[in-house]
Amino acid sequence: MDRAEQNYQKYCMLCHGADREGGAADYAPSLKSKSLMSTMPLNFLASSIGFGRPNTAMAPYLADSGGPMSMKEIFNLAIWLKYKAGHETIELSMDPIEGDLKIGSKLFAQKCAECHGSKAEGLTAPALANPAFLAFATDAYIKHAIENGREDTEMKAFKTQLSQEQLDDLTAYIRSLTSGWSPEPRELSPYPEPKDYVTNPQGARPDFTLKQDRYVPMEQVAKALKNKNKIVLLDTRTSSEWHNAHIPGAIPIPYYISEAKVSKGLPNDDTWIIAYCSCPHAASDKVIDMLRKKGYKHTAVIDEGFFNWINAGHPIIGGTSK
Ligand code: HEC
Ligand code: HEC
Structure with missing residues (x-):
C-alpha cells in the first residue's frame, strides 16, 4: 500500500491531484468519485492505467507499452485507488443495452457535446469515443455514469432529466462510436544517447x-x-x-x-x-x-x-x- 501511494504521487498526482480529486491538469477526472470507483471493475481500472486512453493526456503506464510500471505495480495501484475511495462495489450487468441511435445522437448534441465535444472526442470532459475506453466500458457502466453522474465533478446526474428510454438511447449511441482496439504489445525504439x-x-x-x-x-x-x-x-x-x-x-x-x-x-x-x-x-x-x-x-x-x-x-x- 505504501509503495502504491508513492507511485500515485510520483506518476499520477500531477494531473489527478494530491487527493485524487481530479482537475490538477488537463481536465483529468476524479479518481475518488463514488459512481466511478464503485462501478469500474479492477481490471478496467488497471487497463485504464496500463494502456491509457489513446490521443488524450492519459498515457499508457505499462512497461510493455514503453511506460514506467510493471503489471503488478499497476494492479497494486488500482487496488490502492479502490481501497482509498472506500466505496462498495456495485455489480453491473454485462448485457448490451439497446436504444435508438438517432434519438441518442440528437440528445448527445443537445446535452453532452458542450463538455464532451461534438464527436465525443473530449473537450473539458473525457473522450467517450475513445477506443480504449469503449473496449473496456460495458453498456451498463456507461448508463450508470450518465444516470448518476460523478460526485463532486462537472458531470451531473441525468436521472431526473432523462427517461430510462432516453438513457438507453444515449448509451447505445456512445457504444456505436466503438472503433475496434486491442492492446497489442509494441516494438520499442532504443532511447537516444x-x-x-x-x-x-x-x-x-x-x-x-x-x-x-x-x-x-x-x-x-x-x-x-x-x-x-x-x-x-x-x-x-x-x-x-x-x-x-x-x-x-x-x-x-x-x-x-x-x-x-x-x-x-x-x-x-x-x-x-x-x-x-x-x-x-x-x-x-x-x-x-x-x-x-x-x-x-x-x-x-x-x-x-x-x-x-x-x-x-x-x-x-x-x-x-x-
Ligand atoms: C458540464 C459538463 C458536462 C456535461 C454537460 C456532461 N458531462 Fe459527462 N462528464 C463530465 C466530466 C467533467 C466527466 C468526468 C468526471 C470525473 O470523473 O471527474 C464526465 C464523465 C462522463 C462519463 C464517464 C466517463 C468515464 O471515463 O468513466 C460518461 C459516460 C459521461 N460523462 C457521459 C455524459 C453524457 C451522455 C452526457 C449528456 C447526457 C454528459 N456526460 C454531459 C462533464 C460533463
Ligand atoms: C498528464 C496528465 C495525466 C497523468 C500524469 C495521469 N493521468 Fe489519468 N487521465 C488523464 C486524463 C486527461 C484522463 C481522461 C482521458 C480521456 O479523455 O478519456 C485520464 C483518465 C484516467 C482514468 C480513467 C478515469 C475515468 O473516469 O474513466 C484513470 C483510471 C486514470 N486516468 C488513472 C491514472 C493513474 C493511476 C495515473 C498515474 C499512474 C494517471 N492516471 C496519470 C490525465 C493524466
Whole structure:
C-alpha cells in the first residue's frame, strides 16, 4: 500500500491531484468519485492505467507499452485507488443495452457535446469515443455514469432529466462510436544517447521570445527546426508517449524523472532547451523547474503543447510501435 501511494504521487498526482480529486491538469477526472470507483471493475481500472486512453493526456503506464510500471505495480495501484475511495462495489450487468441511435445522437448534441465535444472526442470532459475506453466500458457502466453522474465533478446526474428510454438511447449511441482496439504489445525504439541529445549541433542559435519568462509559441520552435537551428527538445510525457510519436530529435525526459538524473547529458551553455508535453504545461513546468534550479538558464516550454503542435501540421515522427 505504501509503495502504491508513492507511485500515485510520483506518476499520477500531477494531473489527478494530491487527493485524487481530479482537475490538477488537463481536465483529468476524479479518481475518488463514488459512481466511478464503485462501478469500474479492477481490471478496467488497471487497463485504464496500463494502456491509457489513446490521443488524450492519459498515457499508457505499462512497461510493455514503453511506460514506467510493471503489471503488478499497476494492479497494486488500482487496488490502492479502490481501497482509498472506500466505496462498495456495485455489480453491473454485462448485457448490451439497446436504444435508438438517432434519438441518442440528437440528445448527445443537445446535452453532452458542450463538455464532451461534438464527436465525443473530449473537450473539458473525457473522450467517450475513445477506443480504449469503449473496449473496456460495458453498456451498463456507461448508463450508470450518465444516470448518476460523478460526485463532486462537472458531470451531473441525468436521472431526473432523462427517461430510462432516453438513457438507453444515449448509451447505445456512445457504444456505436466503438472503433475496434486491442492492446497489442509494441516494438520499442532504443532511447537516444547523450551524444545525440542536441538537434542540429552545427546550427545557429535560434531567437525565442518567451511569455511569462517561460513559454515559447510553437511557431517559433517550428521555425527553428525548419531553419536547422541548434536546440535540445525534451519530451516530458510518460515514456510510452515518446515511443508512440514525438517531435523529431526530442529526447524522453518524463516528468517523474528524479532530480539527480534530470540534467544528465544535457549541455549547460547557451543552447536552448525546450520542453513539451500534452497537458499542455504541467509536466513540462515540472521538468523545467528542476533544470532551472540546477542553473539551466536557457530553458522554456512550448506554450500550446503537443496536440496543438500536431493539429497545426508541424512535424512529428512515430516510434517503431505498430
Ligand atoms: C458540464 C459538463 C458536462 C456535461 C454537460 C456532461 N458531462 Fe459527462 N462528464 C463530465 C466530466 C467533467 C466527466 C468526468 C468526471 C470525473 O470523473 O471527474 C464526465 C464523465 C462522463 C462519463 C464517464 C466517463 C468515464 O471515463 O468513466 C460518461 C459516460 C459521461 N460523462 C457521459 C455524459 C453524457 C451522455 C452526457 C449528456 C447526457 C454528459 N456526460 C454531459 C462533464 C460533463
Ligand atoms: C498528464 C496528465 C495525466 C497523468 C500524469 C495521469 N493521468 Fe489519468 N487521465 C488523464 C486524463 C486527461 C484522463 C481522461 C482521458 C480521456 O479523455 O478519456 C485520464 C483518465 C484516467 C482514468 C480513467 C478515469 C475515468 O473516469 O474513466 C484513470 C483510471 C486514470 N486516468 C488513472 C491514472 C493513474 C493511476 C495515473 C498515474 C499512474 C494517471 N492516471 C496519470 C490525465 C493524466
